[in-house]
Amino acid sequence: MESAAIIDPxxxxxxxxxxxxxxxxxxxxxxxxxxxxxxxVERLSIFYGEKKAIEDVTLTIPSKMITAIIGPSGCGKxxxxxxxxxxxxxVPNTRIEGKVLFAGKDIYAPEVDPVVIRRRIGMVFQKxxxxxxxxxxxxxxxxxxxxxxRDRAFLRERLEQSLRMAALWDEVKDDLHKPGISLSGxxxxxxxxxxxxxxxxxxLLMDEPASALDPIAxxxxxxxxxxxxxxxxxxxxTHNMQQAGRCSDYTAFLYLGRLIEFASTTKxxxxxxxxxxxxxxxxxxx
Amino acid sequence: xxxxxxxxxxxxxxxxxxxxxxxxxxxxxxxLVFLHLLRSGASAVNWSFFTELPKPVGVAGGxxxxxxxxxxxxxxxxxxxxxxxxxLGGVYLAEYGTVxxxxxxxxxxxxxxxxPSIIWGVVVYGLVVLRFKSFSAYAGGLALGFIMIPLIMxxxxxxxxxVPAGYREASLALGISRWKTIVHIVMKTxxxxxxxxxxxxxxxxxxxxAPLLFTAFGNRFWNHDLSEPIAALPLQIFSYAISPxxxxxxxxxxxxxxxxxxxxxxxxxxRFLTRERVARVL
Numbered sequence: 001m002e003s004a005a006i007i008d009p010x011x012x013x014x015x016x017x018x019x020x021x022x023x024x025x026x027x028x029x030x031x032x033x034x035x036x037x038x039x040x041v042e043r044l045s046i047f048y049g050e051k052k053a054i055e056d057v058t059l060t061i062p063s064k065m066i067t068a069i070i071g072p073s074g075c076g077k078x079x080x081x082x083x084x085x086x087x088x089x090x091v092p093n094t095r096i097e098g099k100v101l102f103a104g105k106d107i108y109a110p111e112v113d114p115v116v117i118r119r120r121i122g123m124v125f126q127k128x129x130x131x132x133x134x135x136x137x138x139x140x141x142x143x144x145x146x147x148x149x150r151d152r153a154f155l156r157e158r159l160e161q162s163l164r165m166a167a168l169w170d171e172v173k174d175d176l177h178k179p180g181i182s183l184s185g186x187x188x189x190x191x192x193x194x195x196x197x198x199x200x201x202x203x204l205l206m207d208e209p210a211s212a213l214d215p216i217a218x219x220x221x222x223x224x225x226x227x228x229x230x231x232x233x234x235x236x237x238t239h240n241m242q243q244a245g246r247c248s249d250y251t252a253f254l255y256l257g258r259l260i261e262f263a264s265t266t267k268x269x270x271x272x273x274x275x276x277x278x279x280x281x282x283x284x285x286x
Numbered sequence: 287x288x289x290x291x292x293x294x295x296x297x298x299x300x301x302x303x304x305x306x307x308x309x310x311x312x313x314x315x316x317x318l319v320f321l322h323l324l325r326s327g328a329s330a331v332n333w334s335f336f337t338e339l340p341k342p343v344g345v346a347g348g349x350x351x352x353x354x355x356x357x358x359x360x361x362x363x364x365x366x367x368x369x370x371x372x373x374l375g376g377v378y379l380a381e382y383g384t385v386x387x388x389x390x391x392x393x394x395x396x397x398x399x400x401x402p403s404i405i406w407g408v409v410v411y412g413l414v415v416l417r418f419k420s421f422s423a424y425a426g427g428l429a430l431g432f433i434m435i436p437l438i439m440x441x442x443x444x445x446x447x448x449v450p451a452g453y454r455e456a457s458l459a460l461g462i463s464r465w466k467t468i469v470h471i472v473m474k475t476x477x478x479x480x481x482x483x484x485x486x487x488x489x490x491x492x493x494x495x496a497p498l499l500f501t502a503f504g505n506r507f508w509n510h511d512l513s514e515p516i517a518a519l520p521l522q523i524f525s526y527a528i529s530p531x532x533x534x535x536x537x538x539x540x541x542x543x544x545x546x547x548x549x550x551x552x553x554x555x556x557r558f559l560t561r562e563r564v565a566r567v568l
Binding site: 085087090115116117118119120122123125127129131132133142143146147192195196199201 | 450452453454455456457458459460461462463464466470471474475477
């Protein structure tokens, strides 16, 4: 293990706040067109049975940036996030209208296999969920192994690389064979991040990844998200507005299934265009 | 007021005593049966019981080795039928089925669980024994296997549903396909529960006599061909118990004791496994 070539964790480049590039201040998608985007959501509506969870949402999510989705409970922010890698389909009787383009292709086109989509668009959940039957190392590598990767040298290398990316390597390098669930809550969540990055997705979707953690563990996760954004497009759902303010480049504000405003985080938090956004940000409702 | 309080305490004491007596009534038969078996059967449990074939009528001694081995063979055959169908049926119920289809399937499984075991013997008699014109180990294994299917199916379903949805989501979000998620994540997490379901079903059918009467039939000698009749411990106990010979009666008791001890150990094993599972997963 010591002799394995160590791939350095991604360099921490200070993410420049892109407020200068955002010129438009309309209520809907206003990301500067010259910035490459990962997702283009076009007039997306999502139904659970008869209930409409997302209504006519249009926005573009910039590539290799952190986009936060905020809004009060039940506003559809998790649903919107899950629709980006078709995880919301696990609930029976879901239906969508509109399009989600990822790298220019509609992920809901009939010939698209959701399994392939999810391999490219990873997800980290609110509740850390390392597999209880597996060791730390097995947890990290399960996505590769179950997709048929057998090369042991490659797996070993990817194990260390992934754990370093998740800022967990130094804490667990001597305990790789121990059960994943023997770690602390914050470590478990970072293990889940390592597991997600091990399959080299292009995007990481995070559904309130720090909401079950204490402040110190939360700070670590936020720092990690920042580092990850130099390699990945990150979309994070949070109901913690400070968190969105601290660690995102763009923020989408959702209310009752509708996109109220989408702009650079600085703009949303300092000079929102919409009255509802301002009311929510300043804590007048939500 | 004071009297009232006393009366309430008395009522409480009476209720406690009544439930205690009822608990004793539940345990007492097991203890009595076990003690009686020990007293009547222990003397006939000896080395030759486990190593010798039954002796001809009138010759003392002999054993039931063919019935013990026969029972194990029948359980093996039953497992070949009951385990794959039961486990996969449980997987279908827990992971794939629709709400309405599952309701029907569960209902059918629960009705089948209540079907008297002799009915299974008759069914297999009609399906297999009449067609091949011979009692056989296959027929006996099939009858026991049929009994195992709904038992394993329902328990497997329950333990799979205990696996938190978060693990399925985590696996699917890694781009792992549905069936690999089920096999490598969900079933692996619930493995001890599934093994428990299988063991309990085996313990249940190990003592079944009625379904074997028309199928395995019994055999006083070694079975060399599974398409021939085969001995089984419960059948041997039955035929020895209704015989007029004291020596055979003693051996029937011994057989019953061996059977009960075997099932007892399976249950201990199940207890052990389930305790582990609860501690680890839930």
